[in-house]
Amino acid sequence: MSKQEQDVERGASEASLDLLFKSARSYNGYLDHPIADGLLEQVWELASLGPTSANMSPARIVWVRSEEAREKLAGLASSTNGKKIRQAPVTAIIGMDYDFADKLLYLFPHVDARSWFTGTPEIVATNAMRNSTLQGAYLIMAARALGLDTGPMSGFDNDAVDQAFFAGTNIRSNFIITLGYGDPSSIFPRLPRLSFDEATWSA
Template sequence: MTQQFHDNHLSANALDQIFREARSYNGWHDKAVTEEQIHQIYELMKMGPTSANMQPARLVWCKSQESRDQLAEFASDANKKKIKTAPVVVIIGYDIDFHEELPWLFPHTDAKSWFEGDEEGRKQGAARNSALQGAYLMIAARALGLDCGPMSGVDLDKITDQFFADQPRHRADWVCAIGYGDKETIFDRSPRPDFGKFNRID
């Protein structure tokens, strides 16, 4: 049987929307992000690949003004307004004990046993793969016509204590505002390196 390969690709406009023209926003228009849109983002994000389908990301969507104000208390001064005024800010965290879910997430084999007794290895795997999922989240949001404002200038320990208080094995890693970006709040695009600067093909 002849192998069939995919030769279709996204349009130039779609690639512009997701990558080439997309920006990290610092301010937002007063337009809500709905719960339906949040679910749509997740339904796309979860399809991105993770090692052994471990799906370690644990997300808290701060949609109410109360939750965003609480989150802003743990942010740097430069990020407080970004968080308070965004329609929604998602906390991207991870579960150190993600392996407990592997019997149904990766049923082909006993993948849970690969991670038992190795907490440090689980932390590394969870951090790496949840970061991947956070990137998928941003791509999904942009694909759905939304803008993103990722931030790391926050107190992750305090966010963990506040927002994952009922899940002691979860850790916050970074946050991302999502909404309709105000172009007046962004800088000129920073340089992007040519291929030869940081790449080689052996």
């Protein structure tokens, strides 16, 4: 078998590509079907395997599941997003822990990397934002891989969400993701994407 053939063999199946990318959509509404206990843990276990800088893993997630919590979060979002939150069985608040360096001795034992972030709030904030965003994206793909649909969004009051869900911590909200079993009637036709030539070039 040639190297090229081996590379093809290693690639995902067409069905997997459809599940994760080609047929996957961001949903605006969900069917009245709960997410089974334990599935969110599986989603996290998959998402946590994605790479972050120095394995810092700054994302901290609140699974908004109860009626009370959903209503609280919906009230802190735009009216359009509030409706989506109320309908979704779960909404994940993707937070970013500005104290992520405290766990680096465990997560990145090769060196004492905590000093890289001591007294550098701008570097801490940049890394927390970048890497928690990556982890949120991994979570979307993990959820899709496990048969869930998602609806990532901003459009909420970050400061109010931080006070309501992260009070007393050094965690700040990044973005939110609704999760569930999507209602096909809630999606729009797929919007255009930039072509390879429009969005990339070689150097």
